[in-house]
Structure formats: C-alpha cells, structure tokens
Amino acid sequence: MAARGSRRVGEDEQERTVRARAAVVAAATDRFVAHGYAATSIGQISADSGVPSATVYRLFATKLGILSAAMDVAIAGDADPVPVAQRPVVEAALADETPRGKVAGFVSIMVAINQRISALYWVVFRAADVDEGARDLLHSLDSQRSRGQRQLARALDESGALAPGMSLPEAEDLIHALMSPETFRLLVTQRGWSPDRYADWLTDVLTHQLLG
Incomplete structure (x- = not known):
C-alpha cells in the first residue's frame, strides 16, 4: 500500500x-x-x-x-516533447506517392505552424534587436526550421523529382524562404490573404520552382 x-x-x-x-x-x-x-x-x-x-x-x-x-x-x-519532424503528419506528407502531394502536404503543415507562431515569433524577432538571449533563440529557431524543411527537399531529390538543373542546396533555399514566417506575415497578416489562399499559392509556386 x-x-x-x-x-x-x-x-x-x-x-x-x-x-x-x-x-x-x-x-x-x-x-x-x-x-x-x-x-x-x-x-x-x-x-x-x-x-x-x-x-x-x-x-x-x-x-x-x-x-x-x-x-x-x-x-x-x-x-508533447516529440519533435515536429518526427511526427506522423510529417511522415505521411513525405510518404505521399506524388511529388506535388509531398509539397502540398508539407505546405499544409507549415501553414498551420505559421498560423500558431506568427504573433509570438515577432515577439522574438523584435526582442532580438536588443537582447542577446533572444537573438540566440531566433537563430536557434531558424536553424531548427531549416533542418525540418530540408526533409522535403531531400525527399524530392531522392525520388528524382527535382527539376533538371535544380540542386539540392537551391531547393532547400527556396523552401526555406517561401515557407518562412516572414513570407507568411507579409502575405497573410499584412496583405490580408487567407491561410487557404496562401497555402494554394505556396503549393503552386513551390511545385513550379522545384519540380519544373
């Protein structure tokens, strides 16, 4: 007892x-x-x-x-302490049978994340100008995002889906820029796009740029 x-x-x-x-x-x-x-x-x-x-x-x-x-x-x-990169929703997106399906699935995940973090991310962004700890945190968040988004570029590369002449580093750069909180804030928060419109646009742009 x-x-x-x-x-x-x-x-x-x-x-x-x-x-x-x-x-x-x-x-x-x-x-x-x-x-x-x-x-x-x-x-x-x-x-x-x-x-x-x-x-x-x-x-x-x-x-x-x-x-x-x-x-x-x-x-x-x-x-939950399980990293986003290791969660079933990410694994499912990367396992999609079609290249566009992989892109669309990953876009859906990143749009949802950007919706959740947008306001708080800009707290960190502004604090980084005057606080060294916040600056380190911002750098860590950017590195974490880069590692996570690299999964999509590698999945497309390994399946031979990248457009002719598209290198893996270039694909990673495009994904990192277009899926960034900054791009989300510019189009959704500042320009008034709906998250769905942003997701459709992002899927189309990434498909065209990455897959040709």
Whole structure:
C-alpha cells in the first residue's frame, strides 16, 4: 500500500507540474504578444498564471526560458516533447506517392505552424534587436526550421523529382524562404490573404520552382 500511495503522490506532483507549466506558458504568451518581451516580467506572468514566482523560476529558470518554451508549444501545437519532424503528419506528407502531394502536404503543415507562431515569433524577432538571449533563440529557431524543411527537399531529390538543373542546396533555399514566417506575415497578416489562399499559392509556386 505504501508503494502504491507513493506512486500516486508522484503522479499527482507530475500532473501539477504539467498544469503549472501550461498555465505559465499560456499567460506568458498572452503577455509577450500584448506587451512585448522586455516589458513583461516574471512577476506579471506569475500573477496572470496563478503560479507562484518561485515555482516559475524552478520550472523555467529565466524569462528567456519561458519564451523558448512558449515557442516550442506554438510550433508543435502541444507540449508533447516529440519533435515536429518526427511526427506522423510529417511522415505521411513525405510518404505521399506524388511529388506535388509531398509539397502540398508539407505546405499544409507549415501553414498551420505559421498560423500558431506568427504573433509570438515577432515577439522574438523584435526582442532580438536588443537582447542577446533572444537573438540566440531566433537563430536557434531558424536553424531548427531549416533542418525540418530540408526533409522535403531531400525527399524530392531522392525520388528524382527535382527539376533538371535544380540542386539540392537551391531547393532547400527556396523552401526555406517561401515557407518562412516572414513570407507568411507579409502575405497573410499584412496583405490580408487567407491561410487557404496562401497555402494554394505556396503549393503552386513551390511545385513550379522545384519540380519544373
């Protein structure tokens, strides 16, 4: 009985930790987007989330740690630690039998990600001008995105689908630029395109550029 009770206590503690992390990330995301990174304090995040400051520090150590965790959740759409690149939806897109199907599937994934991260990404982007930690985070996010999007270029290359004369590095560059948060923000946020219109346009452009 003692062992079972101890296990239950451990499970309760783990559940409380998960709920506290989620509350802090949600409150911080709202604060960062509404007021910016520099103007947001851990005290404010603590008050908004209902999680004591000591617990916030224990879970994340720094405000930058909270921002990084918030970006991870926004990218993935949940707090599951499995990287997006290893998730079934990505594997399914890359396994499509047709080159255009691979492109369209990958575009759908990236549009959904850009919808989730757009506002928070620009918090990081603006903070990077004045904060070295945020600058490092922005660089890390860009590298992470590059590695993930490289999967599409390699899948097309390995299947012999790339247009004649199209090198793998050039394909990676095109995908990286056109699927970027910057392009999404320009067309969807600033120019008023719907995400569906953007997805259709992006699929057509990438198909034409990459496949010929």
